[in-house]
Amino acid sequence: MIRRIAITAVTLATLVSQPAFAVEPDEILADPVLEERARAISKQVRCVVCQNQDIDSSNAGVARDLRLLVRERLVAGDSDQQVMDFLVARYGDYVLFNPPWKPSTYILWVAPIVILGLGGIATAAVLTQNARRYRKSRKQETERGASEERNPENHSLTEPHA
Amino acid sequence: MKRLFALFPITIAGILGAFLLWGLNPDRDPNEIPSVLISQPVPEFDLPPVDGLDTHGLSNTDLVENDGSAPIVVNVFASWCVPCRAEHAVLTRMVRDEGIRLMGINYKDKPQDARKWLDDLGNPYERIGSDLDGRAGIEWGISGVPETFVIDGAGKVVFRFVGPVLGDEAISKMRTALDQARAAGGEAS
Numbered sequence: 001m002i003r004r005i006a007i008t009a010v011t012l013a014t015l016v017s018q019p020a021f022a023v024e025p026d027e028i029l030a031d032p033v034l035e036e037r038a039r040a041i042s043k044q045v046r047c048v049v050c051q052n053q054d055i056d057s058s059n060a061g062v063a064r065d066l067r068l069l070v071r072e073r074l075v076a077g078d079s080d081q082q083v084m085d086f087l088v089a090r091y092g093d094y095v096l097f098n099p100p101w102k103p104s105t106y107i108l109w110v111a112p113i114v115i116l117g118l119g120g121i122a123t124a125a126v127l128t129q130n131a132r133r134y135r136k137s138r139k140q141e142t143e144r145g146a147s148e149e150r151n152p153e154n155h156s157l158t159e160p161h162a
Numbered sequence: 163m164k165r166l167f168a169l170f171p172i173t174i175a176g177i178l179g180a181f182l183l184w185g186l187n188p189d190r191d192p193n194e195i196p197s198v199l200i201s202q203p204v205p206e207f208d209l210p211p212v213d214g215l216d217t218h219g220l221s222n223t224d225l226v227e228n229d230g231s232a233p234i235v236v237n238v239f240a241s242w243c244v245p246c247r248a249e250h251a252v253l254t255r256m257v258r259d260e261g262i263r264l265m266g267i268n269y270k271d272k273p274q275d276a277r278k279w280l281d282d283l284g285n286p287y288e289r290i291g292s293d294l295d296g297r298a299g300i301e302w303g304i305s306g307v308p309e310t311f312v313i314d315g316a317g318k319v320v321f322r323f324v325g326p327v328l329g330d331e332a333i334s335k336m337r338t339a340l341d342q343a344r345a346a347g348g349e350a351s
Contacts, residue, residue, distance in 0.1 A: 048195055048305035061270070062305060065296045090205070090303045092198040118174070125167065 022059045029071050038071045041083055045070070046095045054097065197303060197322040204236075204317055205301040209291025213273035215280070220265055220291030226317030233320075233343035234263045234313040235336075237287075238299065240271040241279035243307040249326035252333065253310075254286040262340060266290040269299050269307050312339040314346035 023042075029035040042056035049060035055067055066087065073083045087095055099105050184190070199205065208221035218224075225234055237253055239246040257264050266287035268276050273292065280287075293299055302311070305324065312321040321339030323332065 048303075051193060051195075061296070062299075065300060069297075069300060088198075090198065090300055092196055092303070094195045122170065 022057050022063065023067065024064070027064070027067055027071065029075065031075075034071070034074050037080060038067070038074055041070050041074075041080055042067055044084075044097050045087060046097055048091060048095065194324070195303075195305060197319070199303060199311070199319040199322060202319055204311075204313060204319060205303075207291070207298040207301045209267065209293055209298055212268050212271075212276045212290050212292040215273070215277055215290065217266075217285065217287060217290045220267065220289045222317075224289055225265065225313050231315075231344070232261050232263045233315075233340050234265060235340075236265045236267065236302075236311040236313060238267045238269050238293075238302065238304055238307050238309045240269045240307050241275040242271065243269075245326035245328075246308045247279075247283065248328055249308055249310075250283050250286075252327050254284060256336070257286045260337075260340065263288050267298060267302070268292045269304070270294065270296050310336070312336070312343050314343035316346060318346070320346065 023039070029038060039056060043054050045055045045066065047053045047055045047058035047060055047063040047066075049062050050058050053063075055063040055070075070083055070087075073086060078086070084096070093099060093105075099108060101109060204222045204225045206222050209219050211217055211219040225236065235253070235256070237249075239250075253264055256262050264287050266289070268290050270293065271279075276290075276292070291298065302309070308326050310323040310327055311319055314320050320343045321336070323336065323339075325332075327333060327336055
């Protein structure tokens with residue numbers, strides 16, 4: 001009984017607890033609308049130190065600096081796009097988790113569709129070929145069956161031996 | 163048509179194989195962030211000197227006025243950065259033997275720590291800007307310290323090196339960039 005309570009308590013604690021935030025209290029803007037925009041932008045910007053994290057969740061020093069910078073630009077009246085452009089001008093497209101559509105990224109965006117298409121064509125080709133072969137063999141079988149019925153003496157395997 | 167279909171899997175395998183081979187190249191570093199600064203003019207920044215140090219501060223105008231005979235190297239360093247300590251000797255030697263002009267950006271460092279560090283190891287820098295809040299570092303697009311940039315005579319960034327300039331490979335990359343900067347400087351003047 002005690003054990004069950006303990007397990008339940010631990011499970012509940014895990015479920016209820018929030019992930020630790022990297023955004024520190026002194027960074028948060030007084031204006032909730034701006035703060036919301038800052039959070040949204042930060043989630044799309046890659047941290048240049050720990051490269052698979054966005055700057056919103058990274059504890060790296062540079063990530064904090066960039067979060068502050070994003071908020072500063074927003075307070076100064078920049079649009080979301082202007083803030084993004086500001087960061088891209090300094091760190092390149094590399095900082096964007098959502099790469100832009102441009103000649104150097106065409107392959108990146110188009111490749112999955114092309115590969116899916118090729119796979120679809122290949123699958124369709126194999127399936128139609130199989131279906132055709134199956135129909136053909138069925139036809140041959142019925143023809144053979146019919147001819148065997150006409151000449152039962154040729155049929156040695158299915159007839160019991162005398 | 164049927165023969166064409168037979169070539170299909172081989173083509174796919176070939177493309178995939180080429181892609182994997184490219185991925186296996188030991189010289190390819192997927193963590194490397196391509197710098198947007200290459201072939202671009204140096205970013206705008208203006209840093210005061212390190213508090214209490216005789217060396218002048220650093221701004222982008224200091225990097226543009228250069229006849230190209232001596233390429234400018236900008237090194238981002240900090241006293242709290244251990245690899246910087248190792249790199250310091252290499253940079254000092256380059257200043258002495260290869261006629262480069264070395265400029266420093268002291269990144270997020272306490273002035274007293276920076277002064278002590280330069281006292282202990284020597285000061286090879288012509289100018290040092292103190293970047294206390296790291297804002298100039300962002301203008302340069304750095305991801306950490308140390309980082310080193312080579313600037314040609316026209317004030318354009320020729321090369322960026324992430325991490326300490328240590329070992330033959332790094333030094334030879336630096337030398338190539340320096341030659342490139344010298345050549346570009348010669349054309350400009």
